[in-house]
Amino acid sequence: MARRPTIIDVARLAGVSKSTAARAMSDSAEVNDATREKVRKAALAAGYERNHLAVGMRSGRSGLFGLVIPDIANPFWAEVARGAQDLVAAHDASLLVFSSDWDHEREASHLRALRQARVEGAIVNPVSDSVDEFGRFGLPFVLIGSSAERFPDTPSIGSDIRQAVRLGLDHLEQMGHRSPALILGPKSRLARARFLRSVHEHCLERDIDPASLSVESADYTVEGGFSAMQRLLEQQRDAHLTVFCANDLMALGAMMAARVAGRECPRDVSVLGFDGVPAGAFSWPGLTTIEKPARELGRRAAEALFDHLAGRALDGRTYLPCRLIERGSLADLRVVTPLRIAGGGRT
Amino acid sequence: MARRPTIIDVARLAGVSKSTAARAMSDSAEVNDATREKVRKAALAAGYERNHLAVGMRSGRSGLFGLVIPDIANPFWAEVARGAQDLVAAHDASLLVFSSDWDHEREASHLRALRQARVEGAIVNPVSDSVDEFGRFGLPFVLIGSSAERFPDTPSIGSDIRQAVRLGLDHLEQMGHRSPALILGPKSRLARARFLRSVHEHCLERDIDPASLSVESADYTVEGGFSAMQRLLEQQRDAHLTVFCANDLMALGAMMAARVAGRECPRDVSVLGFDGVPAGAFSWPGLTTIEKPARELGRRAAEALFDHLAGRALDGRTYLPCRLIERGSLADLRVVTPLRIAGGGRT
DNA sequence: GGCACTTCCGGTAACGTTCCCGGCAGCTCG
DNA sequence: CGAGCTGCCGGGAACGTTACCGGAAGTGCC
Numbered sequence: 001m002a003r004r005p006t007i008i009d010v011a012r013l014a015g016v017s018k019s020t021a022a023r024a025m026s027d028s029a030e031v032n033d034a035t036r037e038k039v040r041k042a043a044l045a046a047g048y049e050r051n052h053l054a055v056g057m058r059s060g061r062s063g064l065f066g067l068v069i070p071d072i073a074n075p076f077w078a079e080v081a082r083g084a085q086d087l088v089a090a091h092d093a094s095l096l097v098f099s100s101d102w103d104h105e106r107e108a109s110h111l112r113a114l115r116q117a118r119v120e121g122a123i124v125n126p127v128s129d130s131v132d133e134f135g136r137f138g139l140p141f142v143l144i145g146s147s148a149e150r151f152p153d154t155p156s157i158g159s160d161i162r163q164a165v166r167l168g169l170d171h172l173e174q175m176g177h178r179s180p181a182l183i184l185g186p187k188s189r190l191a192r193a194r195f196l197r198s199v200h201e202h203c204l205e206r207d208i209d210p211a212s213l214s215v216e217s218a219d220y221t222v223e224g225g226f227s228a229m230q231r232l233l234e235q236q237r238d239a240h241l242t243v244f245c246a247n248d249l250m251a252l253g254a255m256m257a258a259r260v261a262g263r264e265c266p267r268d269v270s271v272l273g274f275d276g277v278p279a280g281a282f283s284w285p286g287l288t289t290i291e292k293p294a295r296e297l298g299r300r301a302a303e304a305l306f307d308h309l310a311g312r313a314l315d316g317r318t319y320l321p322c323r324l325i326e327r328g329s330l331a332d333l334r335v336v337t338p339l340r341i342a343g344g345g346r347t
Numbered sequence: 348m349a350r351r352p353t354i355i356d357v358a359r360l361a362g363v364s365k366s367t368a369a370r371a372m373s374d375s376a377e378v379n380d381a382t383r384e385k386v387r388k389a390a391l392a393a394g395y396e397r398n399h400l401a402v403g404m405r406s407g408r409s410g411l412f413g414l415v416i417p418d419i420a421n422p423f424w425a426e427v428a429r430g431a432q433d434l435v436a437a438h439d440a441s442l443l444v445f446s447s448d449w450d451h452e453r454e455a456s457h458l459r460a461l462r463q464a465r466v467e468g469a470i471v472n473p474v475s476d477s478v479d480e481f482g483r484f485g486l487p488f489v490l491i492g493s494s495a496e497r498f499p500d501t502p503s504i505g506s507d508i509r510q511a512v513r514l515g516l517d518h519l520e521q522m523g524h525r526s527p528a529l530i531l532g533p534k535s536r537l538a539r540a541r542f543l544r545s546v547h548e549h550c551l552e553r554d555i556d557p558a559s560l561s562v563e564s565a566d567y568t569v570e571g572g573f574s575a576m577q578r579l580l581e582q583q584r585d586a587h588l589t590v591f592c593a594n595d596l597m598a599l600g601a602m603m604a605a606r607v608a609g610r611e612c613p614r615d616v617s618v619l620g621f622d623g624v625p626a627g628a629f630s631w632p633g634l635t636t637i638e639k640p641a642r643e644l645g646r647r648a649a650e651a652l653f654d655h656l657a658g659r660a661l662d663g664r665t666y667l668p669c670r671l672i673e674r675g676s677l678a679d680l681r682v683v684t685p686l687r688i689a690g691g692g693r694t
Numbered sequence: 695g696g697c698a699c700t701t702c703c704g705g706t707a708a709c710g711t712t713c714c715c716g717g718c719a720g721c722t723c724g
Numbered sequence: 725c726g727a728g729c730t731g732c733c734g735g736g737a738a739c740g741t742t743a744c745c746g747g748a749a750g751t752g753c754c
Contacts, residue, residue, distance in 0.1 A: 019712085022710095030731075030733085050463055051463070052464050052465065053400050054404055054712085054739090055711055057398075057400045057709090057711070057739050057740070063464070072425055073425050073426045073429040078420050081420075081444070085445070085446060089456075094460055094464055096442065097432065097444045099433075112396065116397055138351075222628075222629075278422070278626055279626035282599045282630045355741095366704060366706095367703055370742095377701075378701095378703080397741085400740080401742085405742045
């Protein structure tokens with residue numbers, strides 16, 4: 001295979017200097033239209049393609065961006081990645097994707113790789129809520145996810161957990177569920193605190209004692225949701241049990257636990273999820289859940305990064321609203337109560 | 348922010364020439380151990396990090412690799428990406444990920460981006476089975492997926508559809524299902540032909556007329572599987588209906604169609620999927636399916652690429668075996684038949 | 695002691711691009 | 725008509741690294 005043609009080859013072919021050729025290729029105004037056309041033709045004929053390595057080296061702009069997320073194989077993060085990727089590609093740049101697996105070591109190593117590749121900026125979901133190494137990260141970056149709260153002075157994008165929780169609780173209330181049990185994430189995670197705080201706010205407004213709510217902790221996995229639900233089911237054997245889970249995987253696990261316990265959903269048990277993963281659409285009954293705008297999250301993070309780089313003002317933290325997806329995992333407890341109140345007024 | 352330290356800064360700090368410093372940093376044998384240590388210390392003190400852009404420019408090895416798949420948000424491809432990523436990261440390199448959305452234009456543009464970034468090689472799932480532009484791709488690459496068959500002279504990795512189909516058919520037979528209906532992908536796709544051919548082989552060996560099998564076509568989506576199943580259900584109203592779907596999404600759609608038609612799975616209807624997406628584990632009943640080794644596919648593709656680059660011999664196309672995952676979507680038709688044959692011999 | 699050989703190191707030239715500076719026309723204007 | 729200005733272009737330096745070459749010590753051997 002022959003050597004890849006360089007700008008010098010193009011210049012020679014077009015009969016101009018390499019400076020002029022470079023100017024022509026980079027849409028500079030300081031070149032005559034006729035000359036530009038001539039160079040373009042020569043470039044096409046030679047099969048010339050700009051060497052981004054050299055460009056990055058000289059100009060400092062590598063055209064590379066980084067994304068560090070916990071796991072690209074996780075549907076939620078894959079969706080985020082897709083959003084970021086789309087926007088980066090629209091800017092004629094490329095995205096380096098890394099999975100940290102919630103591991104500090106790995107995250108550090110990936111960040112190092114990003115720096116060495118001289119990416120122009122990065123989007124990161126920090127594995128821990130309490131990182132200090134980010135101060136000397138040495139790169140423009142945008143945080144994504146709820147742990148971003150620890151870094152108030154760097155731009156960050158997340159979903160609006162407060163709005164989401166209230167959305168779920170309001171919907172639950174409308175359906176006749178007053179005080180759902182909660183299956184939350186591990187105590188160490190910041191997202192859990194935010195979730196719980198929002199629940200409390202909501203309860204206080206409605207004169208419900210937050211302490212009356214059953215709370216179980218799990219680890220965001222299906223198995224965790226399964227056993228948390230088992231504990232809940234034991235506590236409450238007879239009445240209708242409603243649970244609000246902090247993510248869909250645990251909700252799916254909770255539904256499975258109900259099934260093996262012989263409790264039918266939504267007849268005996270109601271489950272509300274949080275995330276909006278595709279799998280929720282295929283469970284039976286379909287999982288009613290609150291969807292985080294994952295792809296939009298990725299897009300906006302990338303946008304924020306570009307804005308940041310361009311020196312445009314940034315409004316710090318941005319929270320994106322979530323959306324309720326009604327499927328079939330919630331019982332409609334209204335149909336009995338209103339009828340009783342109405343006293344058989346209709347039919 | 349101060350200028351990033353270069354190898355020259357390190358050399359000055361260590362009191363050696365930049366050549367020596369570079370040698371020390373790149374584990375060259377041509378440097379004294381004591382000197383190497385001295386340079387290492389200086390590098391650490393200066394906070395030096397190799398500039399991969401410059402390295403790539405000079406040495407021709409950018410440390411960058413490309414991955415072009417249809418959609419990173421698709422769980423199957425996300426898993427593939429994860430596998431590739433892990434292996435690339437293990438080689439201290441980075442992976443550029445692109446989604447083509449089954450669009451020629453986009454694919455071409457991504458490949459161009461890859462060339463301009465001077466990636467050392469790429470893993471590609473070509474959007475079309477009939478591409479000609481790949482001849483002048485101008486980069487070392489490995490194909491992934493079944494469409495790779497069109498390019499016999501380039502290394503490729505795929506799942507062993509033949510083995511998978513026979514695995515499914517054998518299992519079906521063991522469970523008492525003789526001639527399942529088929530829901531396949533669009534006629535244009537090569538994978539469909541491969542699937543069908545394997546079914547025929549299997550039938551012929553068992554003296555089943557392949558023409559007796561009902562075949563429906565869909566587009567690999569849930570909706571497609573849903574309506575294909577509806578057609579099948581109309582054809583066959585009474586007897587137990589068994590369908591073998593060419594992917595899990597269609598299988599999930601088929602299960603939903605059965606449910607809305609009032610047919611219970613697995614009592615009235617049996618569904619066998621193909622892919623092994625996570626969602627299949629949460630449906631009810633759980634989807635029995637044949638799992639493609641997605642992550643392994645990605646790993647092996649990356650491995651093949653590295654081998655290829657290192658000039659190691661490559662055995663052309665590699666097919667990875669698939670695995671049966673038994674969940675609950677298949678009726679066990681054995682329990683009745685053997686009893687009848689036995690003629691009430693037991694109880 | 696001279697010679698070959700090894701070990702280690704320094705200087706210089708690339709790699710392909712962009713940036714800066716200077717120059718040469720042609721034009722305008724006092 | 726000369727000064728200044730504008731539009732366009734060429735030449736060279738620089739970006740940070742590695743490849744290559746040559747040379748200075750040190751070692752072993754006759």
